[in-house]
Amino acid sequence: MTHETTVAASSPEPAVPAEGAASPPAARLVRIGVIPLLLVALLGMMSGLGVFTFGYGQGASYLSNDPLSCTNCHVMQGHYDAWLSSSHKNVATCNDCHLSHHPVGKWIVKGDNGFFHSLAFTTGAFHEPIRIKARNKVVAQNACLHCHSDFVHQMLPTQPGGDMLSCVHCHSDVGHRHRD
Numbered sequence: 001m002t003h004e005t006t007v008a009a010s011s012p013e014p015a016v017p018a019e020g021a022a023s024p025p026a027a028r029l030v031r032i033g034v035i036p037l038l039l040v041a042l043l044g045m046m047s048g049l050g051v052f053t054f055g056y057g058q059g060a061s062y063l064s065n066d067p068l069s070c071t072n073c074h075v076m077q078g079h080y081d082a083w084l085s086s087s088h089k090n091v092a093t094c095n096d097c098h099l100s101h102h103p104v105g106k107w108i109v110k111g112d113n114g115f116f117h118s119l120a121f122t123t124g125a126f127h128e129p130i131r132i133k134a135r136n137k138v139v140a141q142n143a144c145l146h147c148h149s150d151f152v153h154q155m156l157p158t159q160p161g162g163d164m165l166s167c168v169h170c171h172s173d174v175g176h177r178h179r180d
Contacts, residue, residue, distance in 0.1 A: 053118070057072070057118065058072050062110070062114055065093050065095050066093075067080060067083060067093050067094045068080070070094050073117065075121070075126070075128055075129070075130050076130070078129065078176075079130075079176050082175070082176040083175055083176060086173075086174065086175050086176065087174070088174065088175050092147070092175075095110075096143060096147070097140055097143045097144075097175055098113075098136065098139060098140060098143070099139065099143075100139055100142065100143075101142070101143065101146045109136075109139055112135075113136070137166065140168070141166055141167060141168075144167040144168075145167075148167075152167075
């Protein structure tokens, strides 16, 4: 073994490009800071989404209990008009029937519906007239039972989760009567 091979084998440091020589592209990205650039891009996208949601989409109105906020989306106008002529107009708002009455569940359902409604209305991927999802039918059914439990407690299943007819099976015009 010669002296040169011994020195080369024991030197673990990588070769440093000579001053003025071009460095590899990956090394340049690391030097300018890819992670800070990605964070700035993510912050910009989140800010843009927030401005769109709370500016153009009137997002703050969805935090209220005002039924007019539902008409921000034109597909809800018929539902709102039907509610105005319904028996529930004087006793219940949209939130009373379409959100959980549990304080945490309310915000989970509101967030779930808000996200998927805005996604559907932005992309145009929804059935018109709009249809209620199965999980929202459960929420509405529980809202009926919450408010009318004194009248329907004898019809409730004896075990939690037991079968029973949906309230709107017989009372199909409640809330949205005259809706097309």
